[in-house]
Amino acid sequence: MERIYIFTRFERFWHWTQALLVIGMMITGFEIHGTYNLLGFAKAHQIHTVAAWALIILWVFAIFWHFITGEWRQYIPTMKGVDKIIRHYAWEYFGAKSILSSSPVPASTTRCRLQAYLAVKLLINPILWISGLLYLYYNELAALGQSLDLATIALIHTIGAFMMLAFFIAHVYLITTGHTVGAHLKAMLTGWEDGEGEHAK
Numbered sequence: 001m002e003r004i005y006i007f008t009r010f011e012r013f014w015h016w017t018q019a020l021l022v023i024g025m026m027i028t029g030f031e032i033h034g035t036y037n038l039l040g041f042a043k044a045h046q047i048h049t050v051a052a053w054a055l056i057i058l059w060v061f062a063i064f065w066h067f068i069t070g071e072w073r074q075y076i077p078t079m080k081g082v083d084k085i086i087r088h089y090a091w092e093y094f095g096a097k098s099i100l101s102s103s104p105v106p107a108s109t110t111r112c113r114l115q116a117y118l119a120v121k122l123l124i125n126p127i128l129w130i131s132g133l134l135y136l137y138y139n140e141l142a143a144l145g146q147s148l149d150l151a152t153i154a155l156i157h158t159i160g161a162f163m164m165l166a167f168f169i170a171h172v173y174l175i176t177t178g179h180t181v182g183a184h185l186k187a188m189l190t191g192w193e194d195g196e197g198e199h200a201k
């Protein structure tokens, strides 16, 4: 069986580090919010702050890497086969037929998903980061005469957190829709995808 290398070492590092940090931020964030009591407020708050900085550093590093290597090009949208993709996702996708079958425009499916993910993350991340930084430096900003309302900042940050949670649930579901339930997960762990799936054609 033919095997195709689709995720480089850096992409896997970047994906899993980000996944770990975002999951950690959701767990600690909703504890800060008061949804449950797991680590205790002080610990949750400490971890949330450290992970926030780690995430920001990781993103700066990844943006730098994308430009150095030219990898940013795979995010440029293409209209090739877009009609088939829309038809597939609009009404064939949730039918039993298509769940385990290949996708409409084989070679560009991963690329198409990357673009969809990027679009979502380019909306959600700035909401979380900007409101998060305003939250973090609220006292300093207040001392400088900035009169932003803390309740509004907290509300925007919480809305961003729920958007991230929705993204996470949809993402985990999409992971299971490769040519086998575990195919995409395996590819992101090892870098290799079996040639039976959509990439083989």
Ligand code: HEM
Residues within 6 Å of the ligand: 021, 022, 025, 026, 028, 029, 030, 032, 033, 034, 045, 048, 049, 052, 053, 055, 128, 129, 131, 132, 133, 135, 136, 154, 155, 157, 158, 160, 161, 164
């Ligand atoms: C995946 C990303 C993130 C998620 C899911 C998340 C989630 C949350 C949630 C649910 C809260 C509680 C909000 C409330 O009830 O008032 C919170 C608080 C907070 N978050 Fe985030 N957050 C994320 C990223 C960030 C980032 C990037 C920063 C900073 C740059 C940040 C800084 C803060 C701060 C300072 C608080 C308030 C802590 C306190 O009350 O002392 N968060 N976060």
